[in-house]
Amino acid sequence: MNTQVMNDRPVLLDRLALNLGSKPIAWLRALAAPASGILLFLLIWHLAAPTVVTSLGTVPGPVQVYQQFRALVAEHRAERQKEKAFYLRQEKRNAIKLAKNPDTRIRIRKYTGNPTFFDQIVTSIYTVMAGFLLASLIAIPIGIVAGLSKPVYAAINPLVQIFKPVSPLAWLPIVTMIVSASYVTDDPWFEKSFLNSAITVLLCSLWPTIISTAVGVTNVSKDLQNVSRVLRLNWWTHVRKIVLPSAIPMIFTGLRLSLGIAWMVLIAAEMLSQNPGLGKFVWDEFQNGSSNSLGRIMVAVIVIGLIGFLLDRIMLLLQRKVSWDKSVALR
Amino acid sequence: MNNAHLIISAVSMDFTNPDGSTFRALQNVDLAVSKGEFISIIGHSGCGKSTVLNIVAGLYQATLGGVILNGREVSQPGPGRAMVFQNHSLLPWLTAYENVELAVRQLFKSHKSQAEMRDWVEHNLSLVHMTHAMHKRPDEISGGMKQRVGIARALAMEPEVLLLDEPFGALDALTRAHLQDSLMEIQASLGNTMMMVTHDVDEAVLLSDRIVMMTNGPAASVGKILQVALPRPRERVKIAESPEYNHCRHQVLKFLYQRHGATQEPTPADAVASDKALSKVTPLNPDEKKTQVLNMAS
Numbered sequence: 001m002n003t004q005v006m007n008d009r010p011v012l013l014d015r016l017a018l019n020l021g022s023k024p025i026a027w028l029r030a031l032a033a034p035a036s037g038i039l040l041f042l043l044i045w046h047l048a049a050p051t052v053v054t055s056l057g058t059v060p061g062p063v064q065v066y067q068q069f070r071a072l073v074a075e076h077r078a079e080r081q082k083e084k085a086f087y088l089r090q091e092k093r094n095a096i097k098l099a100k101n102p103d104t105r106i107r108i109r110k111y112t113g114n115p116t117f118f119d120q121i122v123t124s125i126y127t128v129m130a131g132f133l134l135a136s137l138i139a140i141p142i143g144i145v146a147g148l149s150k151p152v153y154a155a156i157n158p159l160v161q162i163f164k165p166v167s168p169l170a171w172l173p174i175v176t177m178i179v180s181a182s183y184v185t186d187d188p189w190f191e192k193s194f195l196n197s198a199i200t201v202l203l204c205s206l207w208p209t210i211i212s213t214a215v216g217v218t219n220v221s222k223d224l225q226n227v228s229r230v231l232r233l234n235w236w237t238h239v240r241k242i243v244l245p246s247a248i249p250m251i252f253t254g255l256r257l258s259l260g261i262a263w264m265v266l267i268a269a270e271m272l273s274q275n276p277g278l279g280k281f282v283w284d285e286f287q288n289g290s291s292n293s294l295g296r297i298m299v300a301v302i303v304i305g306l307i308g309f310l311l312d313r314i315m316l317l318l319q320r321k322v323s324w325d326k327s328v329a330l331r
Numbered sequence: 332m333n334n335a336h337l338i339i340s341a342v343s344m345d346f347t348n349p350d351g352s353t354f355r356a357l358q359n360v361d362l363a364v365s366k367g368e369f370i371s372i373i374g375h376s377g378c379g380k381s382t383v384l385n386i387v388a389g390l391y392q393a394t395l396g397g398v399i400l401n402g403r404e405v406s407q408p409g410p411g412r413a414m415v416f417q418n419h420s421l422l423p424w425l426t427a428y429e430n431v432e433l434a435v436r437q438l439f440k441s442h443k444s445q446a447e448m449r450d451w452v453e454h455n456l457s458l459v460h461m462t463h464a465m466h467k468r469p470d471e472i473s474g475g476m477k478q479r480v481g482i483a484r485a486l487a488m489e490p491e492v493l494l495l496d497e498p499f500g501a502l503d504a505l506t507r508a509h510l511q512d513s514l515m516e517i518q519a520s521l522g523n524t525m526m527m528v529t530h531d532v533d534e535a536v537l538l539s540d541r542i543v544m545m546t547n548g549p550a551a552s553v554g555k556i557l558q559v560a561l562p563r564p565r566e567r568v569k570i571a572e573s574p575e576y577n578h579c580r581h582q583v584l585k586f587l588y589q590r591h592g593a594t595q596e597p598t599p600a601d602a603v604a605s606d607k608a609l610s611k612v613t614p615l616n617p618d619e620k621k622t623q624v625l626n627m628a629s
Contacts, residue, residue: 226414229408231438
């Protein structure tokens with residue numbers, strides 16, 4: 001099967017190219033609806049934005065937002081230049097010091113410039129992944145055990161139901177207090193603001209995974225359970241061979257919900273905990289209150305949306321890779 | 332009958348309804364099966380024939396009475412009573428080979444080498460003529476092939492009794508015929524004791540040494556047991572003309588129809604439609620049935 005596909009690849013490419021050449025109409029048709037949706041949205045935005053006047057001037061339209069995006073890219077480049085120059089200067093200085101006296105102890109100073117918009121994106125993704133992965137590591141086993149045992153399910157269900165709707169903003173003060181009280185070291189691995197954000201994300205993204213996993217495990221087909229009983233599989237083999245593969249689609253449904261929530265929660269958590277990510281960027285721009293602020297916040301909004309969308313797609317690809325059921329539709 | 336291989340002794344089965352009341356599905360089911368025998372259980376839908384099989388498998392616990400296999404009471408499911416399920420019950424994420432391998436690994440891990448286990452998996456797949464597609468997954472093969480793999484998996488457990496729960500019910504007539512032939516072939520070469528639930532009269536007559544006819548539920552019981560005295564090996568085409576075959580077939584149809592409210596004597600043409608007709612027959616009320624069981628007992 002595979003070899004056939006490989007052999008067919010050039011032909012396939014040809015065919016694709018041919019299709020592109022001979023049937024551009026089909027392509028246009030497929031793209032027409034989404035493109036016109038976006039264009040219409042941009043048009044309405046462009047027309048409506050100047051009519052809304054705020055204390056920071058009128059609401060920026062798509063053109064201004066694009067300009068702000070360009071400005072942010074330029075700032076990022078400038079910052080990187082400065083950083084490079086800083087290290088170059090340092091190297092030169094150190095070289096001179098060494099030439100004068102080979103015994104001097106060389107200390108490399110770290111560059112302490114402001115994080116740019118793009119540095120903040122990286123921080124946000126890093127933080128959300130940390131919280132989300134930890135949450136998944138906790139939630140999937142709990143979900144499996146809850147799905148297998150009715151008493152366990154009954155025991156944790158009320159807790160899950162109560163904690164699930166709690167807003168991240170309610171968790172954050174508690175998390176902050178606990179972290180600042182218990183995470184006291186001279187040489188911290190993590191910033192406290194990172195821990196606060198990641199733990200808040202964790203607390204909010206546990207629940208959908210627990211619930212979905214438990215549902216997936218409870219719904220393992222009766223027949224497959226009977227197979228397991230006839231074979232007298234032990235608990236661990238039963239979980240590994242029967243339960244986990246059966247529940248994979250539901251586990252991923254939970255993970256995707258959780259990751260979506262995690263990303264939303266993160267922005268709020270970063271705003272309040274001052275973790276240097278996208279949330280802090282939005283908050284700082286809001287506090288800054290320059291005439292460009294609204295435009296820059298809108299750039300952040302769009303980027304936040306795009307990254308959320310990308311994260312979901314990545315989860316879907318992962319699901320397709322892991323799950324035996326390849327029929328999962330892209331939704 | 333005390334030296335019988337498998338004894339179902341005075342089994343009654345109650346189910347609890349959602350409202351807390353109990354529902355008696357089986358009442359005093361008695362059956363003794365000797366080694367190497369092929370038994371079919373036939374009866375109307377919902378009469379509890381699958382329940383009997385599940386009790387033998389150990390998947391259900393009888394409320395009263397019990398099942399004795401080789402002098403030991405059955406208390407839990409186990410590979411000695413391997414089951415072929417109606418809807419194959421293969422793990423959809425494993426290939427045919429891996430499905431059988433799961434069973435083989437589980438049972439023979441400690442006393443077979445890797446190579447022996449592989450040979451044993453392949454041997455059982457070859458018994459059901461599935462070696463050509465053994466690395467395909469269930470969604471890539473037909474219904475009949477899935478059922479073949481299900482049988483191979485059950486055979487690989489070297490069961491003392493092979494239980495088949497309407498194994499061919501969901502298959503088309505031609506595939507069903509092929510699988511019935513395969514099953515006869517396997518039984519002839521391995522001599523397994525087999526117990527099959529079916530609602531296909533022809534299938535029951537063709538395959539069985541004895542046909543157990545069950546009365547309607549609730550409180551279903553063994554109504555009548557018919558000995559099928561056809562010589563083996565049986566060939567479906569030749570057999571179809573033999574008087575014994577038609578006699579047996581007629582007996583089963585008569586039991587299923589006459590005692591359950593059908594007005595006309597069944598003709599051979601009716602047999603084709605019997606499946607559909609059977610499910611429409613209204614069940615008797617329990618009192619009537621008791622007298623009926625008594626009549627049959629006498």
